[in-house]
Each structure stands twice: as structure tokens, then as C-alpha cells.
Amino acid sequence: MQNQKIKNIAFCICFIFILHPLLCLPLIIIEVYNKRHYALILLGCFMGLCAMLWPPTGDLYRHTMDYFDYIDKDEFELKLGQFDFILYYLSYVFANLGINFELVRFLFVFLSYMIVFFIFEDMRKTTEFITKHYRISLCIFFFSVPFCLIAFGLRYGFACSLMYLGLYYLLIKNRKIGWVYACLSIMTHYSLIVMLLLIWIVRLGINISSKRIVWFSFLSFIFLSSIFLEKIILLLPLPGFIQTAILAYVSGYWSGEHFEDHSLGFRLASILSYITIYPLVYYFLQIKEKSKLNSFLIIGICLWSVCSVSSELFVRTSLFLIFPLLLYMLSVVNMSGHLKKMQLILYFLIITFCSQLYSYRRVLGISDMYKLGYSSSASILFHTYDEEWIHKNVSFDGDPF
Numbered sequence: 001m002q003n004q005k006i007k008n009i010a011f012c013i014c015f016i017f018i019l020h021p022l023l024c025l026p027l028i029i030i031e032v033y034n035k036r037h038y039a040l041i042l043l044g045c046f047m048g049l050c051a052m053l054w055p056p057t058g059d060l061y062r063h064t065m066d067y068f069d070y071i072d073k074d075e076f077e078l079k080l081g082q083f084d085f086i087l088y089y090l091s092y093v094f095a096n097l098g099i100n101f102e103l104v105r106f107l108f109v110f111l112s113y114m115i116v117f118f119i120f121e122d123m124r125k126t127t128e129f130i131t132k133h134y135r136i137s138l139c140i141f142f143f144s145v146p147f148c149l150i151a152f153g154l155r156y157g158f159a160c161s162l163m164y165l166g167l168y169y170l171l172i173k174n175r176k177i178g179w180v181y182a183c184l185s186i187m188t189h190y191s192l193i194v195m196l197l198l199i200w201i202v203r204l205g206i207n208i209s210s211k212r213i214v215w216f217s218f219l220s221f222i223f224l225s226s227i228f229l230e231k232i233i234l235l236l237p238l239p240g241f242i243q244t245a246i247l248a249y250v251s252g253y254w255s256g257e258h259f260e261d262h263s264l265g266f267r268l269a270s271i272l273s274y275i276t277i278y279p280l281v282y283y284f285l286q287i288k289e290k291s292k293l294n295s296f297l298i299i300g301i302c303l304w305s306v307c308s309v310s311s312e313l314f315v316r317t318s319l320f321l322i323f324p325l326l327l328y329m330l331s332v333v334n335m336s337g338h339l340k341k342m343q344l345i346l347y348f349l350i351i352t353f354c355s356q357l358y359s360y361r362r363v364l365g366i367s368d369m370y371k372l373g374y375s376s377s378a379s380i381l382f383h384t385y386d387e388e389w390i391h392k393n394v395s396f397d398g399d400p401f
Helices: 002-019 021-033 035-053 059-069 086-095 102-122 128-132 134-144 147-153 155-173 178-186 189-201 209-222 226-235 242-252 259-261 265-270 276-288 292-309 311-332 339-359 361-365 371-372 379-380 387-393
Strands: none
Touching: 002 021, 002 035, 002 379, 021 035, 021 371, 035 102, 035 147, 035 371, 035 379, 059 086, 059 147, 059 155, 059 387, 086 102, 102 128, 102 134, 102 147, 102 155, 102 311, 128 134, 134 311, 134 339, 147 155, 147 339, 155 189, 155 292, 155 311, 178 189, 189 292, 265 339, 276 292, 276 311, 276 339, 292 311, 311 339, 339 361, 371 379
């Protein structure tokens, strides 16, 4: 009788979600707190629908224009040496099947939340803190997903989510299927090959002490410069196109010059968008538990220190490391007696999420996000920003008018 009642409630909520997803959101949150698995799927769908209404600016503008270029093309062509082809191939398939490009955004965001929720549900079986503090743990996992990064740029954010799953399987569950997800990650964005190499090094059994992290980080912040790092990259035996891509973030426009094009409010919001990394690193350095994930994070924090010479690399590395640090604190360490620490982490994650939204306020200002207020799920799924709308509202550089 009780099971039938739960099924009836689930059916009603799903029906309301189809008719009006925003109106259904409070009901979804209640069911999530009641530990209903289907509610997590609906929550992922809701975030996916929000992503569909995100306007095509910045990187998303370029990906959208690539999609329009693929229409009526008979063959899919890759640039020489390009192995992060997943988004481009999906765009080609969707363009030739007449499927709106916005559905790619839905898939990337939805799958990212499903990956994080899967890890959460799997860890709940064995992790004392998550069992005792289900709600706060779920909020931590939810806000750890880089929603804005995925909706705005697609490739890097989704690649991070795939790498999280690979990292979880390889370093926590010790299952080889993690290599599949790690490889899918670098086929989504080539930069994640660095994290794949770190995982491989860790599985070889190489260990670095946390004391060395502190010294290495200190020296990197003080002495390392972009010019010195540029010379190191040029000496590495990397393919030319990878060197060019990395150098664009080390000494080019994206190394820090792009911040000069924005207001003080944007710069402050950008700093707050990764502020969670600092308390996490601080707590991590206080923990003595040894594990493969611990070794990965030690090397990762060293890399994070090196990336401080470039604002864009530093932000991206910070955003990536947040989730593995959370995994370490919840899966390897017994955090059951550290509720206040985890509450503080949650507050920082909420600040991070809100800061990211604030930094994109101009972009959201020209969006159709307001349609969430009255649209059904079906109408949002068929929503699209056509070429006419893009040329009217977005410049050739991808900036909103």
C-alpha cells in the first residue's frame, strides 16, 4: 500500500514536471529530501532545461555557429591532430538530423548531474557522513557541479564530469572501467589529458608528502613566471597544436589580459567563483590519511600552484580540483565528527555558484530564461536560438550586444 502511494506521488510529480517544470521544482526538492531516486533524475532534467535557455555567447557562440555550418554537409571532417571530437561529431549528427543544438546542452548538463548523483548514491552505501547527514551531503554534491561552466562552454565542464567518474572508479573503487570514462573525457576536451597522466602516475605507486606541497606551492607563487613556464612548455615534446593551445592560456590573451576588458564587479565575482578551493586545500593539508586519491590530490595541488601564473588556467584547475577534494574528505576520511567544516564548505560552494551566475549577468540579461516561468518541458525542449536571433543579439566575438 505504501509503495503504491509513493508510485502515485511520483507519477503526479512527473506529470506536473511535464506541464510546468518551474512550478514542480519545490515538489522535486521535497522528494529529493525524502531520498527518492526519481527526484534526482527530475532535478538533473530541470538543470538541463535551464541550460537549453542559456544564450549562445562566448565559447557557446562558436560551437553554435559550428553547428549551423554542419547543416547539409555530407561528411564530418576533423582538423589535423584533433582528438577531442565528441562535441563536434554530436553537432554534425544533430545538424543533419534536424535536432536543435540546444539539446546538446541539455545532454551535457543532465549527464553531468547524473554522474555526480550516481557517485553520491554509490558513496551513500559505505560513507558514514553521507548516511548521517544526507541533506547537507546532497547539497554539497549538487553545488559542486560547475553548471555555468558547462552551459556556457560545454566541453571543459562536461569533460570534468566524465573525468570525475573515471577518477572515482580508478582511485576509489579500483575498477578498470574508469579508464573508459577518463578517455571519453579527453575526447571531449584535450586539456584533461593532464589529469589522466596524474591518475596513471598515481597508479604506478609514486607518492609525494604533503609538506613538499606546501614548499612547492610557496615557491611557485613567489618565483614562477609566465615567461619561465612558456620556455618549459616549448621544451616539452608536445605536438604543435597542443603547445599553441597551452601557450594561449600561459602568455596570451587568456593568461590574464581578458580581465582588463571587464568591470571590477566581474573580476571580484570571478575570484569568488573558485573560492571554495582554499578551505578545501587547507583541510586537506591537515589530513594524514594515505590513499591513491590523496596522492593524486598532492600532485594536483602542485599543478594548481604552477597554474597560478595564468588566471584562466588557475580558475579551470581550481574548479576541477573542488570535486576530487570533496570526494577525498567524504570517502577516505571519516568526517562524521566534522559537521561544521562541511557546513562551511557548503556555504563556500553556494557563494561560488551565485558568483558564477553574477559574472554571467549580462549574458543572462539577453536570454530567454524568463520562459521558465510559463513554459512546459516540451516547449523548452523545442526552444532554439536561431541564426537571426544570434546575429541580432551577439557580436562576431561572441559578446552580447
